[in-house]
Amino acid sequence: MKHRNCGSALLSAALAALIATAASPARADDHVVGTRSEKLVEKSHQIELKMDRGHAELVVRRTVFNGGARHDQAVFHIELPAGAVATGLRTLGMKDGKPFWFKGDLMEAEAAAKKYRELTGIGGFYPKDPALLSWRHQQLLALQVFPCPPNEPKTIEYTLKIPTSYSDGRHRLSLPRMGTEELAAEAIVLPAHLEDALFIEGKPAGAGAKIKLDEKGGIEIALARGNAPKLDGALGMVPFAPKRSLVSFHVEAAAKLGEVPRGASVVVLIDASRSLTEEETRAAKATASAYLSHYSDANVEIMLWNRRAHELFGTFVPVETAKLELEKLTISRGNGSAIDEALARADARLAKAKGSAKRIVVLTDLRTRSQLSPERIRGRLGKSGALIHIGVIDGVRAPLLTRDDEHLWNKLTRPTGGLVWMAGMSAALDDRAAMKAAYEELARPMRLDHLKVSVPGMTEDDLSMFPEALDEGQGIESARINAKQVPWVEVKGELWATPVRRMIMPDEAEGRLQSALVFGSSLLHELTEEEMMPLALRGQAVSPVTSYLAIEPGVRPSTEGLNDSESLGGGGIGVMGFGSGSGGVGHGVSLRMSELSRILRDALLASWEACGGGDRAIDVDIETTLREIVHVRVHPSVPSMPDAERCLEESAWAFELPSVFTGDWLEFPIKL
Structure with a gap:
């Protein structure tokens, strides 16, 4: 010791x-300097941001002006938003007397750095004007641009890809402040698909909306997909070494998994037997009203039953009329529980109704006579083709609706597409909003229950993180380095009692995207240097082993090249490879x-x-x-x-x- x-x-x-x-302390802003002069300053930082389904693409265009007397090197320390990766580089030059964008090539990092040193040196080489975009660490890139002519602007462009999250029916991107301390980035926001809708800070925004990324707290951009399928998703599967594959998939439930049908014919059956208390009967009436509040143009009949079934109107009435009458209705409880008669009369009434959207909702404690069985009742129904839900009154308490798939009476409801639900009810005025929210799920399906995700090549333990139900507007995702290749992903579940199945096959474009995004994720730390190369090349991404080098024909005199000390200076950037390179950089560290x-x-x-x-x-x-x-x-x-x-x-x-x-x-x- x-x-x-x-x-x-x-x-x-x-x-x-x-x-x-x-060096000076680290900071979160970008840092832009000239190697030879403090008179090289950034003048413009513009971003074209395209929101897509699952990721965003940022084309970043930056212009510096060299106010010094000599050709200079511009050096950028670029702070990346969380998860971002660089997938492109261009430099603006002249070709045949006209402005022309020279596209960068992705190269092995050391080779790109060596080539940059050669092209920016004094004499010995035909003058070429390069730009080098290289990795420093997972949230920091280095961009070196030479030459920047005296008293002229120089423009460079690079592309970033960033994964988005999905919640409440929208793909979301939270961007921090971007740019230097002196100059914040300005962005134009576009949807990648014209039918999709944009939102900025929760408010609708048109294509081409402008934002300034100058808020330290960041800004949220969201995208709602137009004409979204009930289940959407993508699978990227990229083998990159023996028994090593990148497997990344995501699944999104639509913002709305079901719609309340227009022009529906609805019969609500309310148990008026003495097995219910007065308070429970009032709560059942409030439940019927909460359920009907989700229909705008339905035609409604209400039936009460105990020993006999009684129609409240004797015909279908507009939903607003039905709700008003419910408010005034006093239910007199009596002996008997003729649910079979009530269901048969409701079925017969709906058989004569026009349209295909027909619903029967039963609110009861299901304390019926012993001889009555759901199978026996089922044999008497079916004329109307109506969907049947049964809400089992589960006490007067906080509003809550929970499906009960084990209940015996599902033998009656499931063949129609409906379910048995345990129903917590309240007639309190303070609970009306909560009642309306809880009973929306009787009017339309709102989640995919009994969710099962099957992925060949993955074990049950690998998939155990997924929930048992997927709510509308929510998603699931998985990214891993897997020992086996994955040919497909299957997602199954139920909307109410209707089976739903979606097969997701590997997609080439998704594979390229995920090959790039892996370098912004925690999976990077599971890769060896040798394994990084095929993924970086597949995704065309800057990585610990790859850099972008863009070259335009040189116009500078050869005496204006950088000497060794200058090429490794200018704001603290050397030539750094992964693990065994020849230089390093930090936030302002050289x-x-x-x-x-x-x-x-x-x-x-x-x-x-x-x-x-x-x-x-x-x-x-x-x-x-x-x-x-x-x-x-x-x-x-x-x-x-x-x-x-x-x-x-x-x-x-x-x-x-x-x-x-x-x-x-x-x-x-x-x-x-």
């Missing part, structure tokens, strides 16, 4: 001394991998000496993620010194990394 404490203190002190003047390694080496060397290792050679492997040390391995010295080696290992584990360590999964093989 004594050796460990001494070594740790020396390690901390050495590191602190080495980084004391390294240290290459070699410099970070030197910091660790010098500090570890001091600890090794303090631990008693002297000048004996020893190798230490350290892996970091941001400011966290995630792996330390001390290789035995020759001859071995176990106590000193343990002291050195403990010293390394005890250190708190400083803010200049900003990269994901950086590996440092250090020789002392």
Whole structure:
């Protein structure tokens, strides 16, 4: 312990001394600087944002102006919204005397960085004018653009893709403030499909609506799909290594899974027997009114029954008339429970009604005579083809409607498409709004019950996170690295008693999209560097192993190239590969991998000496993620010194990394 404490203190002190003047603190805004002059400033930051079903695409166009006397390099530190990935780069130049967009190519990261250095150097190469978009970590990109001519603007464009969430029938995107501290981004918002509707901060917005992304709290953009199917979804399935496939799927229930039928003929049967209390009878009457409030143009008959069934109107009346009469109705309870007669008369009445939308709703405690069975009643019905719901009065309490699939009387209701429900009711005036909301589900289906998701190649445990019911306007999703390929996803359930099934097949476009979005997700940390490459190429995404390089024909004199110190400076961007590259960048931090390694080496060397290792050679492997040390391995010295080696290992584990360590999964093989 004594050796460990001494070594740790020396390690901390050495590191602190080495980084004391390294960089300014991190911040969430973008950072744009010129390499040679402070007179290079950003003048415009425009975004065309297209909301799609499942993701958004942002085409970001930024213009800088070089007010300096020489050609300069513009350096952007780009803070990404959560989950965002870059999938394109273009630079605006001239071709045949006309403005022309030169498209970038996705390349292996080190090769792109090397090519950029070559093209921006002084002499030795035919002048070319490149732009390099590269990875720094999951929420930070670096963009280098050279040259920016003196007293001229320079425009660059890159594309971001961001996953959206789905809730309450809308695909949603929450964007933070975007841009530099001095210049916030402005965006034009468009739907990817013209039939879809846009909403900004919950309010309807037309295509082409303009927003300014200057709010620290962010702004929400939402998309409601037009003509949405009851169940929608997509499956991306991308094999990228032996027994390794990216499998990502999502399923969305429409904002409304069912509609209240227009022009419906409805018969409401209310139990007026003495097995119900007066309070329950009043609650049943309030339930009938709450149910009918969802119809705008229905024709309604109301029947009461005990020993006999009694029609309230003797004919169908407009729904508003029926509701008014219900308010005035006093129900006299009596002996008997002739539910069979009431159902038969309702069926006969509906058989003569026009139209196809016919409903029977029964409000009862189902305390009938013992000889009566649902099968026996079912044999007497069927003339009208009406859908039958039974609401079993479950006490006077908070309004609540719950389907009861195990109830015996489902033998009567399910063949018609209806159900048996346990019905909590209230006649209190304060509960009217809650009653209306609760009993909407008797008027139209609002959720997919008995939800079952089947995915070949996944186990029941893999799928156990999904709910038993999918409410309208809500969705489910899954993304994973799977050992087996997935040929399809099947989603099944019931709308009321009607089976619903949707098969989702792998989609090529979805596969490309998810191959890109994986680099903005937590799945990134399950991939090796070798596995990243096929996914990055498939999705055409900037990643730890890929960068975009856009090249336009050069017009600068060769003497205006960048020298080595300039190409690695200008706002703190070096050339950094994943894990073993030659440079690094943080939020305003400028240290290459070699410099970070030197910091660790010098500090570890001091600890090794303090631990008693002297000048004996020893190798230490350290892996970091941001400011966290995630792996330390001390290789035995020759001859071995176990106590000193343990002291050195403990010293390394005890250190708190400083803010200049900003990269994901950086590996440092250090020789002392």
